[in-house]
Amino acid sequence: MSLNPLGDFTRLHYKRRKATNILFCSLMVVSTLIVVLALGAVFGYVLYKGLPAFNWPFFTSLPKPVGEVGGGMLNAIVGSLIMVSLGGLIGVPWGILTGVYLSEYGRGKFASTVRFSANMLSSVPSIILGLFVYVILVKPMHRFSALSGSLTLAIIMIPTIARITEELLKLVPNHIREAGLALGLPRWKVTLRIVLRGSFSAIITGVMLAVARVSGETAPLLFTALNNQFLQFRLDQPISSLPVQIYTYAISPFDDWNRQAWAGAYALIVFVFLINLITRVIFKPTVKGLN
Amino acid sequence: MSILKVNNLNAWFGEHRALNNIKLSFDSNKVTALIGPSGCGKSTFIRCLNRLHEETPGASASGQVILQGENIYVAGVDPVRIRRKVGMVFQKPNPFPALSVFDNVVAGLRLAGIGRKSILRDVAEKSLKLAALWDEVKDKLNQPGTSLSGGQQQRLCIARALAVEPPVLLMDEPTSALDPISTAKIEELVLSLKKEITIIIVTHNMQQAARVSDKTAFFLLGELIEFGDTSQIFTVPKEKKTEEYITGKFG
Numbered sequence: 394m395s396l397n398p399l400g401d402f403t404r405l406h407y408k409r410r411k412a413t414n415i416l417f418c419s420l421m422v423v424s425t426l427i428v429v430l431a432l433g434a435v436f437g438y439v440l441y442k443g444l445p446a447f448n449w450p451f452f453t454s455l456p457k458p459v460g461e462v463g464g465g466m467l468n469a470i471v472g473s474l475i476m477v478s479l480g481g482l483i484g485v486p487w488g489i490l491t492g493v494y495l496s497e498y499g500r501g502k503f504a505s506t507v508r509f510s511a512n513m514l515s516s517v518p519s520i521i522l523g524l525f526v527y528v529i530l531v532k533p534m535h536r537f538s539a540l541s542g543s544l545t546l547a548i549i550m551i552p553t554i555a556r557i558t559e560e561l562l563k564l565v566p567n568h569i570r571e572a573g574l575a576l577g578l579p580r581w582k583v584t585l586r587i588v589l590r591g592s593f594s595a596i597i598t599g600v601m602l603a604v605a606r607v608s609g610e611t612a613p614l615l616f617t618a619l620n621n622q623f624l625q626f627r628l629d630q631p632i633s634s635l636p637v638q639i640y641t642y643a644i645s646p647f648d649d650w651n652r653q654a655w656a657g658a659y660a661l662i663v664f665v666f667l668i669n670l671i672t673r674v675i676f677k678p679t680v681k682g683l684n
Numbered sequence: 685m686s687i688l689k690v691n692n693l694n695a696w697f698g699e700h701r702a703l704n705n706i707k708l709s710f711d712s713n714k715v716t717a718l719i720g721p722s723g724c725g726k727s728t729f730i731r732c733l734n735r736l737h738e739e740t741p742g743a744s745a746s747g748q749v750i751l752q753g754e755n756i757y758v759a760g761v762d763p764v765r766i767r768r769k770v771g772m773v774f775q776k777p778n779p780f781p782a783l784s785v786f787d788n789v790v791a792g793l794r795l796a797g798i799g800r801k802s803i804l805r806d807v808a809e810k811s812l813k814l815a816a817l818w819d820e821v822k823d824k825l826n827q828p829g830t831s832l833s834g835g836q837q838q839r840l841c842i843a844r845a846l847a848v849e850p851p852v853l854l855m856d857e858p859t860s861a862l863d864p865i866s867t868a869k870i871e872e873l874v875l876s877l878k879k880e881i882t883i884i885i886v887t888h889n890m891q892q893a894a895r896v897s898d899k900t901a902f903f904l905l906g907e908l909i910e911f912g913d914t915s916q917i918f919t920v921p922k923e924k925k926t927e928e929y930i931t932g933k934f935g
Contacts, residue, residue, distance in 0.1 A: 500741065565781070572778045572841065575736060576792035576848055577768030586795050591781030 436662065443659030446652040451660070456622050456638075459647055466657050468624045469638035473664075475539055475626065476618060476634055477608045480546030484607075485600055488551040489589075492558025492596075497584045508559075515552035522548050523613025531617055539632040542618030546607040553606070557599035561592045594676045601672040605665040611636035635661045687712035687882050688733065688852055693747035695728050695737055702728045704906045706747075710899075712851070715874055715883045717897035717914065719890060721929065724903040726886045730854045733884065734770035735763035752851065768792075771845035772854040776861050777837035779829030779844075785821050788829040788840055792848040807847050814880065815843035816873050835866025842873065846881070853877070855885040859892065871896050890930060894918050902926045 450465045457464030495508055523545050530541040565588050573583035589596075619631040620641060635657055642654035688710040695703035703725045710716050718726040731737040732745045735756060749756050756766045779788045787794070789811050790804045798804065808825070812818040817839040821832065829840055838858060845853060855874070859867040874883055874896045887893050893900055893914065900917040902910045902925070910917060910926045921927045928934055 566776075566778070568774050568776060568778045569780065571736060571739065572772075572774060572780070572844075573791075573795075574739060575734060575767055575772035575774075576795075576844070577764055577766075578792065578795050579764050582795050587780050587783075587791070591783075593782065 439655065439659050439662055442652075442655035443657075446656035447659050451653070451656050455624055456653075459650075462649060464653070466633075466635065466638055466653065466660070468621060469633040469635045469657065470660065471624060471626070472539065472618070472621065472633040473608060473635040473661075475628075475632065476542045476546055476614070477604060479539070479543035479628070480550065480607060481604050483543065484547030484550035485554060485604075487547065488554025488603070489558050489596065489600070491551065491555035493562065493584060493589060495555065495559040496562035497580075497588065508556075511552040511555050514548075515556065518612075519545075519549050519610055520612040520616070523616035526613070527616040534629065536629070537617060537619035537631040538629045539618055540628040542614050542632065542634065543628075545613045545617045546610060549607050549610060549613070550603045553603040554600055557603070558596050561595050561599065562588060565591060597672055597676040601668055605668050608665060608668070609636055609661060611640050615640075635664070685712055686710060687752060688884075689748075689750040690733075691748035691750070693729070693732055693745065693749060695725070695732055695745040696743065697728075697740070698742040702906050703732070703745075706908050708901060708908060708911055710852075710882055710884060712882045713878050713880075714898040715878050715885060715896050716899045716901065717893035718884065718886045718901050718903060719888075719893050719929070720903035720909075721934070722888075725906040726903050727856050729903065730772075730856060730884055730886055733852070733854060734767045734772055736767070736772065738763070768796075768848055769850050770852045770854060771848065771850035773838070773841050773845055773856065773858045775857045777834055777841055779832070779837050779840050781830060783829055784826050785829050785832065785840060786825040789843050789847050791844060796848075808843075811843040811847040812840075814846050814877065815839045816869065816876075817843055833866075835862050835869060838862060838866065838870060839873065842870075846877075850881070852882045852884065855883065857886050857888060860888060867892075890918075902929060904929070 450463060452465060452470060453467055454463070454465040455467055491507070491511065495504060495511075498504075499507060526541050526545045526548070530544060531537055534541070569591070570583055570588060573587045574580065578587075614634050614637050618634060618637070620637050621631045621633045625632060639654045639657040639661070642650040642657065645651065645654075686709040690706055690708045693703055693706040694701065706729060718729065720726050728737060733749060733751075735745075737743050737745050745757070747757060751766065751769060754761075756763075779785075780791055783791065786804075786808055789808045793804060793807060809818060809822075812821060817836060820836060821840075824831075829837065832840060838861075842853075842858075859870050862870065871892060874885065877883060878898075885893075885896065897914045899912065900914045901908060902917065902921075902923070904925055910921060910923045912922070917926060918930060921930060
């Protein structure tokens with residue numbers, strides 16, 4: 394067939410191309426809208442249900458016994474903060490170091506085994522990781538504890554953070570590393586101060602997604618940290634957390650508790666949202682100044 | 685006087701031999717151009733001179749490379765120490781990401797543990813002036829290095845390499861990603877820098893080799909075919925292959 398630019402074939406072809414273009418553009422717009430709407434709906438509904446109990450005492454007081462009106466989730470908020478922080482303290486450096494190893498040093502069988510394990514581990518249901526920590530920590534200690542909860546959250550974080558770090562470091566072109574080596578710098582310094590430094594803000598964003606993810610974990614904490622109606626700061630004692638407290642209150646038959654569960658859900662969403670926002674502001678790609 | 689002498693240098697990528705018994709010597713404060721078709725081993729060769737070749741997985745090299753009287757290919761020589769004496773500029777401008785212009789220039793010193801602000805500032809100014817970039821960036825030292833134009837980025841990389849004061853500077857096709865004006869600036873720079881430093885430049889551009897170099901080496905298929913004064917190589921080459929390459933019969 395001749396490709397006469399004004400022939401019927403070309404004109405038809407052009408029309409079809411236009412139609413396909415419009416079709417796929419509309420599909421994209423619709424998909425995007427659905428995502429945004431879903432977020433809006435979740436946020437809106439939780440806000441609507443949670444707002445009545447979302448007040449100052451909610452943040453400052455402990456749960457009241459059944460029948461008494463009021464009370465708050467101070468214990469759960471403190472518990473979540475402790476466990477997410479300690480879990481992050483363990484999991485974030487561990488994950489980043491694993492990612493650096495995979496991207497910068499890992500070659501051959503061992504590295505691919507590590508990579509495969511990280512992939513597997515990140516797809517293991519978190520409840521199983523909770524059971525694992527139950528066996529290795531809760532049973533020997535003979536009690537549920539904040540420490541076990543933190544360790545569980547750390548284990549959930551590590552594979553995600555490791556893979557994110559690896560992928561981001563692999564985006565750094567190799568000639569950047571060579572430029573560092575050519576300045577007469579040892580490889581570890583090039584890795585740490587040039588390669589990792591250059592991707593730092595992107596890695597932190599990834600890390601915060603992982604942290605936000607684990608701050609909503611419920612099931613594995615039931616096996617490890619359990620719950621606690623009292624405010625406590627010790628790592629070797631059972632401790633409350635927002636998701637577990639929400640779970641407990643949501644399945645209870647008391648209206649007041651149900652309302653508080655919604656407020657807790659709202660607090661959790663705000664918490665995750667704030668983590669994302671703050672890291673974005675603090676770790677915006679910036680350049681260190683002369684002074 | 686020769687500052688760098690190469691004897692029987694061989695290089696491999698795995699089983700593949702990329703360089704075959706190269707013997708060459710470089711005079712100090714001269715510019716030597718390495719020419720030859722793609723894949724002839726020019727880049728591999730200069731990457732052997734600062735022991736960067738061996739950083740490629742599976743790559744290895746053997747032979748003698750004598751830098752200021754010291755063979756850098758004997759056991760126990762730390763490649764990190766050698767690379768401080770043999771700087772390198774790459775094909776693509778590669779300022780370090782997320783570092784400012786200033787931090788890029790002093791990266792080699794700062795990461796080697798020199799933290800005194802006054803020293804770093806002096807070195808930065810001196811290196812940027814040597815690289816003919818100072819006037820253009822003196823007011824934007826705090827901006828990201830990657831915000832400069834391509835030609836400026838390449839001069840920034842040259843300044844960065846000069847900041848650690850290496851006696852030898854390797855340039856691997858430093859202008860192949862640049863426009864003609866930036867290229868001309870880099871060429872001027874090469875000519876002015878040879879007062880301070882010995883330069884070895886790989887280029888695909890034969891006019892460039894003719895313009896900037898004192899000596900020229902022609903490589904083909906991992907062998908050194910001919911080495912001599914640039915004027916001689918480009919006017920009366922001794923080898924037939926050299927003549928054919930220079931006149932554009934192949935390559």
